[in-house]
Amino acid sequence: MTPEELNDIGAQIILSNTYHLYLRPGENIVKEAGGLHEFMNWDKPILTDCGGFQVFSLSELRTITEDGVEFRSHLDGSKHFFTPEKVMQIEEDLGADIIMSFDECCPYPSTYEYTKNSMERTTRWAIRCKNSHKNIEKQALFGIIQGGFYKDLRKQSVEDLVKLDFPGYAVGGISVGEPKEEFLDILRYTTPLMPENKPRYLMGVGTPDYLIEAALAGIDMCDCVLPTRIARNGTAMTWRGKVVVRNATYERDFTPLDPECDCYACKNYTRAYIRHLIKANEILGTRLLSIHNLYFLTKLMERVRIEIENDNLLNFKEEFYKKYGYTKE
RNA sequence: GGGCAAGUGGUCGAGUGGUUAAUGGCACCAGACUGUAAAUCUGGCCGUGAGAGCGUACGAUGGUUCGAAUCCAUCCUUGCCCA
Numbered sequence: 001m002t003p004e005e006l007n008d009i010g011a012q013i014i015l016s017n018t019y020h021l022y023l024r025p026g027e028n029i030v031k032e033a034g035g036l037h038e039f040m041n042w043d044k045p046i047l048t049d050c051g052g053f054q055v056f057s058l059s060e061l062r063t064i065t066e067d068g069v070e071f072r073s074h075l076d077g078s079k080h081f082f083t084p085e086k087v088m089q090i091e092e093d094l095g096a097d098i099i100m101s102f103d104e105c106c107p108y109p110s111t112y113e114y115t116k117n118s119m120e121r122t123t124r125w126a127i128r129c130k131n132s133h134k135n136i137e138k139q140a141l142f143g144i145i146q147g148g149f150y151k152d153l154r155k156q157s158v159e160d161l162v163k164l165d166f167p168g169y170a171v172g173g174i175s176v177g178e179p180k181e182e183f184l185d186i187l188r189y190t191t192p193l194m195p196e197n198k199p200r201y202l203m204g205v206g207t208p209d210y211l212i213e214a215a216l217a218g219i220d221m222c223d224c225v226l227p228t229r230i231a232r233n234g235t236a237m238t239w240r241g242k243v244v245v246r247n248a249t250y251e252r253d254f255t256p257l258d259p260e261c262d263c264y265a266c267k268n269y270t271r272a273y274i275r276h277l278i279k280a281n282e283i284l285g286t287r288l289l290s291i292h293n294l295y296f297l298t299k300l301m302e303r304v305r306i307e308i309e310n311d312n313l314l315n316f317k318e319e320f321y322k323k324y325g326y327t328k329e
Numbered sequence: 330g331g332g333c334a335a336g337u338g339g340u341c342g343a344g345u346g347g348u349u350a351a352u353g354g355c356a357c358c359a360g361a362c363u364g365u366a367a368a369u370c371u372g373g374c375c376g377u378g379a380g381a382g383c384g385u386a387c388g389a390u391g392g393u394u395c396g397a398a399u400c401c402a403u404c405c406u407u408g409c410c411c412a
Contacts, residue, residue, distance in 0.1 A: 017365075053364045061366085074366040105364075144364090175363050203364035210363070225365045232368045233361085248358065278368090279357095286368055 001228075001290060003042045008264065009291065010298045012044060013098075015223045018090050019051035022080070023073055027093040035095025047223070048096040050087050052122075052144065052172065053204070056105035064104060066121065084128035092135050100170065101129035103144040108178045115148035122146045123160045130164055142168040142201060149174075149182055151189050158193040168199035171219070175204045184213060191217040208237060208300055209326050212317050215304045227297055231289035234278045237296050241325035243271070245289070250275045263295035264288075 006014065016036055021027060033039040036046050054071070055062060061072040068083035084102040091099040103122040106115050126143045133141045143161040147153030161169060171194075174186050187202070191214075194200045202219040205211060206226060214222055227237065234246030238258035243250075245257060256266040257274065265274070265288040277285025307316040 015364075020365075047364095049364050054366090056364090058366065100364080103364095170364080172364070177363090201364090206363040222364090224363050225367085226363045229362060229365070229367065229369085233370095234368095235362085244359090246359095281368070283368075 001287070001294070003040070005264075005291060006042070006294070007044075009295045010302070011294065013047060013221075014042060014044070015047045015049060016094065016096060017049050017051070017054075018087060018094065018100075019054040019071070019082075021048075021094055022051075022090050023075055027090045031093040031095070037095065045098065046096040047098040048091050048094050048100065049203070049223075050091065050100040050102045050144075051082055052100070052103035053105050055103075056107060056176065059107065064121075066124075068102075068125075069104075084125040085132040088129050088132045088134075088141075092133070092139065096139065098140045098142060098168065099133075101126045101141060101143050101166075103146060103172055105173050105176065106146065106148045108149065108176045110148050112150055112153075115146075115150055116153055119146040119148070119153050119157050123157065126161055126164060126166075130166070140167040142166055142170050142199070144170045144172040144203070145190060145194070146173045147190075149178065149186055151186070154186060154190045155193060158190065162195060166198070168201060169194050170201040170203050172203045174202075175206055175210065180210075183210070184217075187214065187217045187219075191219055194218070208297070208324060209321065211297070211300065212304060212313075212320065215301075215308065216313055216317065227293035228290045231293050232286045234275075234285075234289070236289055237293050239296075239320075240323055245271050245275050246278050247275075257289075257292050258296070261292065261296065261299075263292050265292040265295075 018027075021030060021036075030036055030039050036048075037043055051069075051071075055064065055069055058071065058074060061074060063070045068081055068086065071080045071082060072078070073080060082102065087102040088099075102125045104118045106118050110118070122144065129141060130143075133139070143164060143166040145154065145157045145161060147155075147157040158169075171187065171190055174183050191200060191202075196218075199220050200218060201221045201223075202214045203222075204224060205214055205222045206224050211222055230237070234244060236243045236245055236257045239260045240258070243257060250271040253271040253275075255271060256269070257271055258266055269288055274285055274288050277288070279285075303316070304313065307313040
């Protein structure tokens with residue numbers, strides 16, 4: 001995607017990743033370029049995730065100690081040690097507007113004992129992040145709440161982090177493969193414990209239903225790879241549900257991805273053509289689907305904001321679920 | 330007309346007497362995907378059947394053999410070379 005395309009879609013903020021940018025091209029290069037905004041020509045807000053998710057997703061390539069995490073690079077196997085202080089240095093060099101404190105995202109399921117130790121360590125790391133964070137004026141450092149799927153641990157995590165008075169807080173460690181009921185249970189328990197006057201950020205979500213549930217629970221912001229990943233794999237999210245445009249059934253479907261959508265892809269191209277592009281492995285196919293999916297989610301959240309103002313979000317959710325094809329909560 | 334080489338499942342291509350309904354790749358058909366090790370991964374892919382199975386199948390026909398995609402003969406087709 002180009003910044004112009006993201007602007008046209010209505011994106012207000014984008015996310016970059018500390019671990020990946022540290023490995024390639026290296027935060028020193030980004031710093032030399034004048035920071036991420038300059039480097040990639042995006043002048044709106046940027047948030048950098050801290051590498052805590054990679055502690056989870058690259059679990060076979062890392063070792064956790066009290067001091068930090070040693071990663072073996074997924075690119076070349078070289079060893080790299082991430083401490084909270086190191087992560088702050090990298091994130092300051094990258095120069096995002098919102099930066100995340102270094103955490104551990106626990107796998108699902110994890111034992112109570114493991115989750116407790118991990119959560120407490122994440123809190124200690126949050127303290128270290130706060131203490132070593134220098135560029136306070138230009139970068140807002142958010143704390144990440146952990147505690148897995150144990151409510152008392154979630155409560156403890158919120159209380160400990162709130163004492164540190166971060167400018168924003170994130171819910172981490174959910175949407176890691178658990179059943180939806182457990183996701184909702186922890187989301188609805190944790191979010192109301194978080195300060196109302198500061199951004200509440202749910203990390204790694206997601207699907208339209210999860211986003212609506214997040215808003216209902218009191219979440220202000222989310223991030224997710226899903227819209228672009230499923231785009232690359234040939235799927236569109238539409239107001240009438242998922243459309244796997246890669247499938248043969250759309251071979252001769254000369255209608256837009258979503259008849260209710262007015263994004264660039266829907267205004268100009270048909271399902272049959274986009275299917276052809278995807279099947280032919282043409283980059284334009286994945287680009288058009290990405291444009292559409294990002295636009296769809298942007299519009300969905302715009303609608304959610306309107307319904308919140310109208311105090312009508314619950315009704316909207318029901319309507320949306322019915323049309324999208326979700327059968328239950 | 331003569332010489333040489335080759336014909337395998339949608340396709341390319343392994344396989345040179347028996348664990349062969351036949352390795353792989355591609356194509357095709359589905360599924361998965363939630364703080365990006367992902368333009369990735371998983372499954373299916375001769376017919377029929379829920380299944381064991383049955384029926385067909387390695388250019389064609391005939392043969393050798395307990396057993397043939399694999400060996401032999403003839404024929405057909407294709408490519409290259411010579412006239």
